[in-house]
Amino acid sequence: MTQIASPAAKKVGLKAALAACLLALPLAFAPAAHAAGDAPHIEAQKWSFSGPFGMFDRGQLQRGYKVYKEVCSACHGMRLLHFRNLGEPGGPEFSEAAIKALAASVEVTDGPNDEGEMFTRPGRPSDAFPSPFPNKQAARAANNGAYPPDLSVIAKARAGGPDYIFALLTGYSDPPAGFELASGMNYNKAFPGHQIAMAAPLSEEVVEYTDGTAPTVENYARDVAAFLMWTAEPKLEERHKIGFRFMIYLVLLAGIAYLAKRRVWSNLEH
Template identity: 45%
Template sequence: MTIKKLALVTCVALSVLSPLSARAAEGGHLPKLSWSFEGFAGTYDRPSLQRGFKVYREVCAACHSMDKVYYRDLTALGYNEEQIKAVAGEYTFIDGPNDEGDMFERSGRPSDPFKAPYANREQAMYANNGAYPPDMSLLVKARHGGANYIYGILTGYGHAPEGHEVPEGKHWNAIMPGHIIAMAPPLQDGQITYDDNAPQTVDQYAKDVATFLTWASEPHMEERKRIGITAFLFLLVFTGVMYTVKKKLWAKLH
């Protein structure tokens, strides 16, 4: 491909892509934080992941399931086998049937998915005044704005502007589409005790749990980026070698 053709293809690609990104920026007034996992070489902040897991476990897990995440996956957060066994062991699972055909209770194992708060969707809705707390395994991927959306919802509660009615049992939220949300503000300052020196504020809890949920929806992101960078470097070197070879070959012909 000649340089001219390459430039043309790049221009076409940019003109197709830029209206898309402009449209993506329009929806709602999402906050835009700078996250460690963004960008070409971004990685997850391990301490933040561990704190975010704590927030999920102590608060969100009362209503939201994460049925695609297994306790053993927590090795990625920096926990060892013993710690994971201890976490899983705190939950009780129904298993079976046993040899006599009966179901039985047992404590959780690393090979179990995160324990769900409700037995089924109906029970979840009944317990939440008819609203369904969505499963959070892939929520970051499923919502426009990803981590910024999660952070925005958690910090977006407030009073409805004049003239806006908030139905009984619902709450006003700046980020929720339609601004009415059935979830009461789940976080308060000081609610969760952190073992490190991170601030124990709604703002920090929201950042940490958004980081944790991003990891849950894309656990292989770091590996994917590493492979991407390696491939890019390889192609760069390969291009250099091919260019030199080409020059040498053509030099003979002239």
Template identity: 60%
Template structure:
């Protein structure tokens, strides 16, 4: 419920931008988690985390996701030891200490993914006035969010002739109004995947979009399993009710 409310807040902030102009429709993608029996691809989620860590985390936080969630059932499949090591590569602010001062320390599995900036003003100052959104729930901020994220990350092109591109903005076929402050974040071979997968822009965009779908809906697989059980229960219950009805009304027929 809390994630649903937070996703609605993200949509509310995005609403003014959605009215900025017509854009191309993001093409539908094939996702392992689509459909009633779909599940997350663990290797894909781990690659997506690597893209987030090495590219996106420089500007974007995930303040609603804890490092320990990476080892949760239905998640990327990291072990507890791996999560501890991954968390230690981030710094978080803690305190106050005995002297009353805040201090930096290596993150622990129980910590949330930190923001790379001290506050919103610092974030805007480092990004030409634009504020990098938190990515925890971004995949649920739009209908078919993963499709949109994949399209956005691969939609950077030269502005068409006659298009008035604002200063410091970049043309993107899928961003509302076609002008976005974020420079193209992905370039070929920008990361070296641990599993040897070729790091094309398409591959990295697909992987990180899937990972962000998981951060937005980490209980997706559990929800689908529960839904399947409920459907079986309802089918069996309907059969029992039908048999009871036949038995009860048999004498009247």
């Protein structure tokens, strides 16, 4: 025989279910809260390209490219970047002669020739940045099993962007007392888990600046982080300019609409 629950019983059951949900809610979010608490703190830096009117510093981008070429390019490629991009508006804006010289400083594999063989030649402005390794297996073999990521869009692929890159490059230190560092790993306070396979790539005076900028790890890290932000967002300045023009257009449109409204309603009695 089917029994129909009374309204009072239904009310009691609803309260019990609600109470159970409220008790389970903290448990459901506990792992996430714990994980967030373990995440390294990334301090926000001041960048010339931040904000709606931000612009890249040309000198900083040129220094950042120099750091990438002399340090980072030994392990990390940039397959989406071509030498000609270094002269485009909004970027480092190297001269045409400088770009040709930079491209010619690397050997590029080309071919096949008429005999069906591959050959090497000096780079051209139309060439992409060369990869330091022929394949992923070779890259892993040379880096203790870790694969160095491509840096073309790394500033957009990592939370924090240039802030994270700067923190990572300046975050190397000796591990604190009691910290167990795995074999072949390096301590870095900005890296999740604080253990990273990449050794500290920067040191004082490892890159020679020609514009008088101090050759410090902090300056190297800041310059290459800005350069990597540009490679990830080469049209950032153009977007900012378009946004500014659009805001002016909206203000003018609002003013015209207001004057039109005043004109239309001025002859009507209220």
